[in-house]
Amino acid sequence: NAGVTQTPKFRVLKTGQSMTLLCAQDMNHEYMYWYRQDPGMGLRLIHYSVGEGTTAKGEVPDGYNVSRLKKQNFLLGLESAAPSQTSVYFCASSYLGTDTDTQYFGPGTRLTVL
Amino acid sequence: KNQVEQSPQSLIILEGKNCTLQCNYTVSPFSNLRWYKQDTGRGPVSLTIMTFSENTKSNGRYTATLDADTKQSSLHITASQLSDSASYICVVIAMDTGRRALTFGSGTRLQVQP
Numbered sequence: 583n584a585g586v587t588q589t590p591k592f593r594v595l596k597t598g599q600s601m602t603l604l605c606a607q608d609m610n611h612e613y614m615y616w617y618r619q620d621p622g623m624g625l626r627l628i629h630y631s632v633g634e635g636t637t638a639k640g641e642v643p644d645g646y647n648v649s650r651l652k653k654q655n656f657l658l659g660l661e662s663a664a665p666s667q668t669s670v671y672f673c674a675s676s677y678l679g680t681d682t683d684t685q686y687f688g689p690g691t692r693l694t695v696l
Numbered sequence: 697k698n699q700v701e702q703s704p705q706s707l708i709i710l711e712g713k714n715c716t717l718q719c720n721y722t723v724s725p726f727s728n729l730r731w732y733k734q735d736t737g738r739g740p741v742s743l744t745i746m747t748f749s750e751n752t753k754s755n756g757r758y759t760a761t762l763d764a765d766t767k768q769s770s771l772h773i774t775a776s777q778l779s780d781s782a783s784y785i786c787v788v789i790a791m792d793t794g795r796r797a798l799t800f801g802s803g804t805r806l807q808v809q810p
Contacts, residue, residue: 586739624700624785624800625740672739681727681791682747685798687739 584608586688588673594694595663603658603691605673613676614656615640615685616648618669625672631656632679663695698723700788700801708807713776717804719769719786727791731760731771734783734803743771743784776808 589604605614612633617625627640629648637648645667647659656675660667670692674685700721709715721729728747732740744753744760746769753760757774773780783803790797 622802624787624802626800627798674739679796681789681796682745683796684742684745687741689737689739 586673586675586686588671588688588691590691591689592692594696595660596696597664599663600659600661601663601693602660603671603673603693605656605658605675605688606654607656607673607675607686608654609675609677609686610653611675611677611686612653613679613683614650615674615676616646616656616658617672617674618642619672619690620669628658628671663693665695667693668695669693698788698790698797698799700786700799702784702786702801702804704804705802706805706807708809709776711776711778711808711810715773715776715806717771717773717784717786717806719771719788719801721767721769721786721788721799721801723767723788723790723799725790725792726764726767727789727796729760729762729769730787730789731758731769732785732787734785736782740785773806776806778808778810781806781808 586607615630616628631650634653673688676683676685703718731743734740746762759772785803786801
């Protein structure tokens with residue numbers, strides 16, 4: 583049981599390039615989330631999904647797109663990367679979206695945009 | 697706007713000593729509060745969860761307290777170990793019209809020295 587995995591672990595992009603971050607979970611969780619973590623700030627929610635085929639915007643969705651074609655995978659896309667998107671990106675999943683439900687986090691992807 | 701403030705930002709203690717981390721929040725409507733431990737280069741892992749009616753919760757050497765009246769929480773670590781070196785993140789969950797919203801603190805970075 584691998585839990586939540588993220589690919590890649592590190593990536594360097596030039597401004598304007600595009601890329602996709604992959605998140606996979608093997609816990610049969612319905613809910614999946616993408617966060618970004620910046621120095622001195624708490625994690626901020628980018629997008630989330632409440633089930634296969636559904637996505638919704640979080641707190642900071644601009645510049646990102648997501649897709650959930652399969653229940654176990656949640657993809658985060660950057661169409662035209664900007665230096666402001668330099669951050670550590672965390673994926674998380676939870677069985678339900680209830681208030682006491684635990685989110686399980688992946689190890690993170692460190693992205694640098696030059 | 698929902699906010700979670702943590703103090704101190706960083707802390708250095710000697711192995712075997714105790715320490716207390718603080719979390720103040722202005723989140724409404726409050727549902728529950730979690731403490732997460734985040735090792736360097738890893739995703740956060742849940743330590744404790746407390747609902748409105750709970751004022752203390754233990755997980756091994758970690759004890760969390762909650763004062764819902766003053767909107768304060770603390771995480772006490774007893775007999776610290778080198779493996780306790782990590783960031784500790786306070787997360788407050790609001791539940792409004794069936795939708796869950798998480799507000800993350802920026803964390804306290806704890807370093808335990810031998």
